[in-house]
Amino acid sequence: MLERRNLRQKFRVLLVHSHVGTESAGGRACRTLANEFADRNIETVVAANVDDGRSMIMADTALHAMLIDWSLPGSDGRDSDNGAAIDLIHTVRSRNENVPIFLMTEPGKARTLNVEIVQAINELVWISQDSATFVAGRVQAAMKIYLAALLGPLTTALANFNQVHEYSWHTPGHTGGTAFLKHPTGRAFYDFYGEHVFRTDLSISVGEIGSLLDHTGPIGESEKYISRIFGSHRSYTVTNGSSTSNRIIFMACVGRDQVVLCDRNCHKSIEHGLTMTGGVPHYLVPSRNRYGLIGPIYPDKFVEASVRDAVARNSLSRDLSDQQPVFVVVTNSTYDGLCYNTRRVLEEVGGWVDRVHFDEAWYGYARFNPLYSGRLAMHGPSSEHDPNGPTVFTTHSTHKLLAAFSQASYIHVRDGRSAIPHARFNESFMMHGSTSPFYPIIASNEVAASMMDGVGGLSLTRESIDEAINFRQIVGRLHRDFAKKGEWFFRTWNPEEVTDESGKRVAFADASPEWLATDANAWVLHPGENWHGFGHLEDGYCMLDPIKVSVLTPGVQDDESFADQGFPATLLTAYLDARGIEVEKTSDFAVLFLFSIGITKAKWSTLVTAMLDFKRDYDENRALERVMPNLVASHPERYAGLGLRDLGDQMFAELKKTGQTRHLQSAYSNLPEIRLSPADAYQELIRGKVERVALGNLANRTLATSVVPYPPGIPMLMPGEAAGPADGPYIGYLKALQSWDHAFPGFGHDTHGVEAEGGEYYVQCLKS
Template identity: 40%
Template sequence: MNFRFPVIVIDEDFRSENISGSGIRDLAQAISSHGFEVVGYTSYVDLSAFAQQASRASCFILSIDDEEFGSGSAAEVDKALAELRNFVKEVRKRNADIPIFLYGETRTTRHVPNDILRELHGFIHMFEDTPEFVAKHIIREAKKYLDALAPPFFNALMDYASDGSYSWHCPGHSGGVAFLKSPVGQMFHQFFGENMLRADVCNAVDELGQLLDHTGPVAESEANAARIFNCDHLFFVTNGTSTSNKMVWHSVVAPGDIVVVDRNCHKSILHSIIMTGAIPVFLMPTRNHYGIIGPIPKSEFSPAAIAKKIEANPFARNAKNKKPRILTITQSTYDGILYNVEEIKQELGSTIDTLHFDEAWLPHASFHDFYHNMHAIGKDRPRSEDTVVFATQSTHKLLAGLSQASQILVQNAQNRSLDTHRFNESYLMHSSTSPQYAIIASCDVAAAMMEPPGGTALVEESLMEAIDFRRAMRKVDAEFGDDDWWFKVWGPDELPDEGLGTRDNWTLHAKDSWHGFGAIESGFNILDPIKATIITPGLNLHGQFDEQGIPAAIVSKYLAEHGIIIEKTGLYSFFIMFTIGITKGRWNSMVTELQQFKDDYDQNLPMWRVMPEFAKKQPRYEKVGLRDLCQQIHNMYRKSDVAKVTTEMYLSTIETAMTPADAWAKMAHREIERVSIDEIEGRVTAMLVTPYPPGIPLMVPGERFNKTIINYLQFTRAFNSAFPGFETDVHGLVREAVDGEVKYFIDVVKE
């Protein structure tokens, strides 16, 4: 299989009509004759930009001839060596293995310091050997480098896809051949390409190994990923971290077990509670009036506090075994709040059987010292005596995995190790017997990409891009001045002048006014800089509304129509992430589009002009000015005091009437009824109730509706009626047309 990894030459004489230029061009020609592309440059220009070529090159050839050393004076030589040293340093920061060659006519290794020499794969002295001989030496090293790039499973999959074997197994498209028999199939084939379709194979292909029993190249790749992520075991999952969570839970939790769960958990954890028949005891996170979910106070993690919650739960207090079977914590939260994991482990000791950290949004943390102790499993981390630690990570969210790529990491305890054979029964329960091999390959490659130093450099770049974006936003704000408005990025009041700063710059302290989470434990949590929540004008951190405001729903729709899709939208905030794929071009485009929104808002331009696609779908807004529409929605938010309503509903006391599994059984047996939201106070929900934003379940099957939650549902009804196109989505809320009018219902347990 042919890949494009050119040999990169940097030589001031590459295009010169002299002996040196002729020599390097002869060498380039000799390399090209063996099928390698050669790209020549005459100067380093931007060192960091050139060094990033390390991801696209097969090797570097760097000249150190007289032209690079100028007049030969001490100052010129020092300057040339500094430039060379910086370039090599930048390359090695990202890539420890790519071959680097120096060459010259008069200069030798005697002129190059040891710190540069030790990073080289060879020194070429021009004209002492033929270009053909030198080319073979360079090509041998380049091929050796390229041959070692692909991790085990991806390498085996490429070999299989390229060997031209006839397929008699599923899938039925037989390596893409079936698509070629239909016009629309031809279109599909041309869009996705031959390699993807040839690599879409059945688990009957022995040479690729088995994901379901972790053998062959799959097992080699999982072991390789475990080494890279510094864990004892690692399992690839092709159904997303929702499935990874269920695998972990079904391997350790049985009916009647007490489980301790972050109330700010993903719905897959609640699904796991239902499926296992567990008795949940919830830890309550803090929350500010922007709708940003904060950390669980450290005091809630004490064994005494957990025991008190167990005794207060009518189902848990009568449980046969009072020792919690599992603790699941969301690490990090959607908005980027992280816990010091080692402090949690020390606090709990072995009082809980299994610790599970849902790190769907944190797979990058293993690869940068900034996150030390702020992720579940890492190098040289202490082990609990008896408690096994799991981390579930979405490779596809912040690393380079395809959608649904996920992984489960395991750290054994001192006195207890994971029984992989038993665990695999739970793994099989939730795995497809027809896994998508491209997703497995992306798990494999995503892990290999994070091999230090490359992975560390990728995370460092994400962090710096995120902080530069924050600085840019503050610069714009400063230029507008106090008499004008601008968007804010939620985070610490002070940013470091240069670089990342210290971790304390991003640590949450009780005295801080910026986070709005109250008197939390200082130093227990940090904000991950790569998670950026942008605050729109109109609401302050205390839940007080300004006279004028810009609801975030309008901003996010505006950005989408201008080619910028954001991750999550709140009332007066929206959220973006600086993954390893984010570039300066992307975040600078965000800054400029926000400025364009401000200009359009200030001029109150009509919706047909600033958001024509939206206006076409919702013609009632066509002639409404952008500022006027913002104000109309803002006025309704303010009149309903919706910021406090949404905060209070998540912090309100919710009575547990049934276990989630029993309530779900009522739904399965059709022992439920659909009741108007005006009549559900005190009724028991049979469904998850999940408002978007923030997409965090508000109620679990088996809990009773209180007045605070009903107030929010009634606001949702009124708002959706007043502003179609900006509807608030609540999963579990049923909308049905009754006599020509849209009514809102909830499915509750029959009394």
């Protein structure tokens, strides 16, 4: 008999009373109540003062009810005129609007209650008069109601099914994990993950769970539930990531030889959409700044007259009988955290393009904090969407910055002109779906939505924003303190000064954190401000997302020239990696850190400490054997005997020599010659009319596959485009990467579409 490993969830209640543990009448009443809870298998967590109570409320989300003493003293132990209890109630309700709150009081003290407090709590408890049995019963009943409503429709159905313990004669063949238990390897795997994940890995044959392909049953209800929370007319759960979500939308919206306006700052899945549909792209080229950070598409790029003229001159579309764009796709936010004013984008394109898609894979949290108001696809109530406006789509990679399993994704739709009815849209959905989806992924998509519903979303996003601001300000103050001593330190990419709520210019590091967290103007890229490097951008058009923090390394000056001294960001990334700190993205002189809803003070405090340690080790030129021992062990002939600053100097000199940053900016700011569409180039690829070409022979050849530097996974060259001259930006950039990879083993680049062999780069090209 297998031991029982998974017990049913136990109820837990927080009791906050200053007499807990004493022999006073109040203390005895609390003890009697706790004993009654224990008899009902309810765990009582106690706090004897307001500070402990607040800490537990903030830290422990597995509390299913709160009992708070109305006469609780303040932090100083004195009578607080009910202020301590009010503070705790507000703390609870700012994070959870549904958890039951029972207010413990006496008849003579209840007259100090006001309407606001009575509306915020569930019940009053007369601690000296009500019996412990009665109070515990009321609390238990409230907890059951609370827990029953905590999960969405699908997760509830899965939990209920898990309790039925049916014999299954259908797929999957492991039948609730039983098959794994028949072999030691399988048993180890089973024990690693636990029983529930196997018991909820089900089949479409389980009718009571519903069908993802038909959107029926609890799965269909789950998508309606998600739609309500995210403000769409309808939403879809996708279990193959936002790459698949993007392809689903493309194949539902775009036909062969129809013109598509594509953000050149697009994920590779957009290229896949073009390849699969035969759509004809007209690219909208975004901006880049001196650090290589990706900026927005400027508003004038969306102007109808100029776009129509460009489409008419585009070699791929000039001979088409119908040159009307049917679809536009824009990446929001950019990988480096720049968010569009989506209303402004829709003003430009919404009147003449019927379908607009915002790829918001990294931005699924934006709806839940007012700081991002007007800067997301599903802004405002869905009922206010103009039916005569464009149909708007958005995709979210739920797992990226919300709480969901990897590959979980959403599609959200608001219908307008040329709306695609569900039945038609679902044909594309089913083409990319499976009859055997992983149900825990589907459930996690629903849980992510549940967590963002109501005050939960505001609380979670605000916590991320607050922590990001704290980190930015601490780094800013450290930079300032070191600068006073004539020393270097890292900076974060944000304004050095802001105009605060009083109209005064103050250092960003000294601005009110509360104001920074609530006023979007603090994060807007105002025209002409030098810090952002995007020139005279239309005011209010673009905003920096505070939770996407780029840490800048020294080496690039405000005029875009190289400083006398510096080092590339990859050196910092390698140093952090050696200390168990993984970053999101590394550019030439910037490292991106994501302050997701999983961030903690301890996590970013450790990062600050590591940055200070890097400065010390760099300034002292500490031996690489000490600071990056694995690197030296892997490549002793290259790095033995070098110090950290020695390596930084060599890397900095290499960047200067090859012009890597300059080539990158030029490559992504200009379009190459387009000879074939991605779809036509792919047809040549599958027919084998391609050959592998060495980088030294790549000049003016036509690419068969895209060249995509990772990160961030944005195509530099698309299939069917010309590589350009040998001294041009595209080949120049690849030559710089090849030279770097040869010079610094262990610091190589990951460029999709490029094969590295014997120190030489090769690319698939169409045969001449």
